[in-house]
Amino acid sequence: NAGVTQTPKFRILKIGQSMTLQCTQDMNHNYMYWYRQDPGMGLKLIYYSVGAGITDKGEVPNGYNVSRSTTEDFPLRLELAAPSQTSVYFCASSDPGDRMWNEQYFGPGTRLTVT
Amino acid sequence: GESVGLHLPTLSVQEGDNSIINCAYSNSASDYFIWYKQESGKGPQFIIDIRSNMDKRQGQRVTVLLNKTVKHLSLQIAATQPGDSAVYFCAERHAGNMLTFGGGTRLMVKP
Numbered sequence: 001n002a003g004v005t006q007t008p009k010f011r012i013l014k015i016g017q018s019m020t021l022q023c024t025q026d027m028n029h030n031y032m033y034w035y036r037q038d039p040g041m042g043l044k045l046i047y048y049s050v051g052a053g054i055t056d057k058g059e060v061p062n063g064y065n066v067s068r069s070t071t072e073d074f075p076l077r078l079e080l081a082a083p084s085q086t087s088v089y090f091c092a093s094s095d096p097g098d099r100m101w102n103e104q105y106f107g108p109g110t111r112l113t114v115t
Numbered sequence: 116g117e118s119v120g121l122h123l124p125t126l127s128v129q130e131g132d133n134s135i136i137n138c139a140y141s142n143s144a145s146d147y148f149i150w151y152k153q154e155s156g157k158g159p160q161f162i163i164d165i166r167s168n169m170d171k172r173q174g175q176r177v178t179v180l181l182n183k184t185v186k187h188l189s190l191q192i193a194a195t196q197p198g199d200s201a202v203y204f205c206a207e208r209h210a211g212n213m214l215t216f217g218g219g220t221r222l223m224v225k226p
Contacts, residue, residue, distance in 0.1 A: 025183075032214055040124075042204055042216035043159070060215070090158050096212055102149050104214065106158025 001026050004107035012113045013081040021076040021110050023091030031094045032074040033058075033104065034066065036087040041061050043090060049074055081114045087113070127223045134192040141186060145207035148181060149214065150190045153202045161202075162190070163170035172173045190221075200224045 007022045015080040016064045025032065035058075045058030049068040065077040065087055074093075078085060088111050092104040128134045142146065146167050149157035149178040165172045165179045165188075172179050178191040188205050192195050 003145035035216075042218045043214075044216075045213065048213065059215075092158070094212055100163040102147050102208060102212075104159075104212075106160070107180070108156075109158055 003027065004091055004093055004105050006089075006107035006110050008110060009108070012115065013078075015081060015083065015114060016048075017081050018077070018079050019079060019081070019112075021078075021089055021091075023074045023076070023107060024072050025074075025091075025093040025105070026072065027095070029093035029095040029105070029106065030071065031096060031104075032068065033092045034064070034074070034076045034092075035090045035092065036060065036085075036110075037090060038087050046076065046089075068072060078112075082091045082115050086112060086114045124196075124219075125221045125223065127225060128195050129225050130195060130197060131167075131209075134140040134193055134195045134199070134222055136190045136192075136203050136222065138185060138190075138217050140188060140207050141207070142207055142209075142215070143183070143186070143210060145215075147208040148179070148188050149206045149208060150177075150179060150188075150201075151204045151206060151216075153204065153219070155201075165222060195222075196223050197224050197226060 004025045033048045034046040037043045044060045047066040049055045055066050088109045090109050091107045094104045149164040150162040153159045163174045165181050176193045180189045202219045204219050205217045
């Protein structure tokens with residue numbers, strides 16, 4: 001299994017531009033998450049999904065949108081990029097039916113800079 | 116809102132010594148507390164968790180202690196190795212498997 005994959009690894013955006021961060025998992029996990037991590041800080045939950053067709057806001061959803069049309073994919077959309085969205089973005093997945101369901105599997109991250 | 120935080124931002128230890136990383140939490144309703152390790156340039160990786168009705172759990176070279184009276188969580192790493200150098204996060208689990216992460220402690224292992 002490749003686990004959780006994210007693309008791109010790095011991206012520089014100008015203020016006002018839009019982009020989609022891609023996330024795919026091949027573990028057939030129902031739960032997927034998007035976090036952002038600012039320098040020297042912990043992770044903050046942006047959006048999450050408990051299954052295909054279901055999404056919910058996390059702690060810091062403003063400026064972002066998500067969709068979950070399949071179990072495997074959970075893209076994160078930035079519509080009007082702002083400097084405050086400069087961060088490292090992590091996608092994760094987990095399975096509540098898994099014995100180790102406290103374990104969220106993280107992707108390698110996308111480093112986004114908005115200038 | 117509820118939060119999870121850490122006492123020490125950086126911990127430097129000698130290779131072979133034991134490490135203790137501390138964390139304070141505020142949400143008494145969390146049912147699990149979890150430790151994650153994040154190496155440079157990578158996503159966080161699960162280390163160990165502890166249920167809220169336990170006070171100690173051991174894994175391979177790691178032990179997590181939970182003191183609910185003072186809302187304190189610690190991660191002990193025995194015989195710390197260079198490969199243990201990373202940032203360590205504590206997290207608390209809410210309903211629906213949502214996690215709230217603390218701010219992180221950087222562990223530096225000196226050879």
